[in-house]
Amino acid sequence: MVEVLTTRTESAQKAVMHLQADSQAESKVALKGLSVWYGMSKVVDDVSIDFRRNRVTAVMGPSGCGKTTLLKTLNRMIDLVPDARVEGEAYMDGQNILDPQFDVTILRRHVGMVFQKPNPFPMSIYDNVAFGPRIHGMKKKGELDRVVEESLVGAGLYGEVKDKLGKPASSLSGGQQQRMCIARAIAIKPEVLLLDEPTSALDPSGSLKVEQLITTLKENYTLVLVTHNMQQAARISDNTAFLYEGRLVEYGETGQMFENPKEELTEKYITGKFG
Amino acid sequence: MNSEKGLGARKAKDWTMRGVALALTLVILIPLFDIIYVVAVNSAPALSLTILTKTTADGGLINAIAGSVFLVCFSSLLAILLGVFSGVYLAEFGGRFASVVRLLADVLTGVPSIVVGYFGFIVFVLDFGWGFSALAAALALTIIMLPYVTRTTEFALRKVPSDMKEGSFALGATRSTTVNRISLRYAAPGILTGVLIAVSISLGETAPLIYTADFSNYLPSGALTHSPVGYLTYVTWAYISEPFASAHQQAFVASLILMLLVLSIGLCARFMVARWWKS
Incomplete structure (x- = not known):
């Protein structure tokens, strides 16, 4: 048993070194042989991806291809699914975040998430954005005020809400709510931001604003964007991973992948032959 | 278009259904209004400030009102504390043990309140040696309220x-x-909402209190043990069988006050919930 563990650690260390060399120190999160099961069915099958720092990486694929599951392992929200089982490794700055010893509270402070449907908490706009900083121990009014303002500015929402921070978050429009959720996520200063189809519940103008926001956010964050919308992946991502039935079919630069896909399956998908 | 086959018959069926539903709703309203009418008419002659200034021994009700309010507040505090926590446990943390607790809570809802009263008498009054007292009575009421608070939480x-x-x-x-x-x-x-339903139920309980609070013609002494407490439902229950017209009137006034208290709790709940959703 001990032997097995040592060998595994060694191979893992080699993997990290390999990845670091491979990515010219741009790797932020690296998946190595990630597999996820829900009960008996394998939904993510041996996926290795290197998410680059300060880039938008799109994860696309047809419904049920495992892209949301993949995203959920990156902040261990998968732990909340009762019968889910995860195998493989995920390194963030060299540390295996899938290690059961790795504290999820700390992990989630560094890896923020924005959900498919805007999910404002039943409280004011201010309290929503201040929620993260507060639970992580920030108490001073002045500090909180500053973080709330900064985050709302960062999410491109401050101008629209600055006079009604005390109003319930539910009074905002869908697109505004989603940008508020992004502000809430960046208020705890994460390094990685996971976006799970963040525009799928929004109208076109709301989507446009969120897309524009995503491209500006990569200056400070590493973004992983799950989307089933190919045009969106093409518009705003730097790298794209194409998943099909749990497997990583192709991963590369977005422009190259859409103009000149290496795999036949990718080509079929982006030309709309299935999916 | 309008001459579609069977349309008349379907319309007739629709109207019959509406008629039956309305008629049966009116039927259940009759006893409700009758109760309100009887209580109002019979208590009207006795409505005066005496009710609030004198105790039951002198034709008033102040000791019973104070006792009821005291017991209900006391037991509500305990029931909210215990019930909300156990509700949180059942909903958020509980595993297999929780399903046992859930079943027991449901069984507890069905236990006749006189049984709870008798349990209170044996355990609190006799075994614990508290005598007829506010503490024994409040705990008995807490047992009545708990399953409602737990389950609604x-x-x-x-x-x-x-x-x-x-x-x-x-x-x-x-x-x-x-x-x-x-x-x-x-x-x-x-x-x-659940808490206020439980409060209303406990306000209307008599059986758990007969064995635990006894009754007193004096204002609550403030002592938690060895001091019987008066309450409104006792007046309604006991005074109506006294051979005096004045006692009957006291019984009806006690019922009226109980009904008004429950009504105001209900209105208060609606108001608060509506305001809550607004903000």
């Missing part, structure tokens, strides 16, 4: 949308932080 917490909880977890919140800051806040109107 659990139901209200289960209705909290999971994406809201996930949003909190995703920010690094622990389960208890999420319960405290998100779930309970969202579930508050539901929990409040």
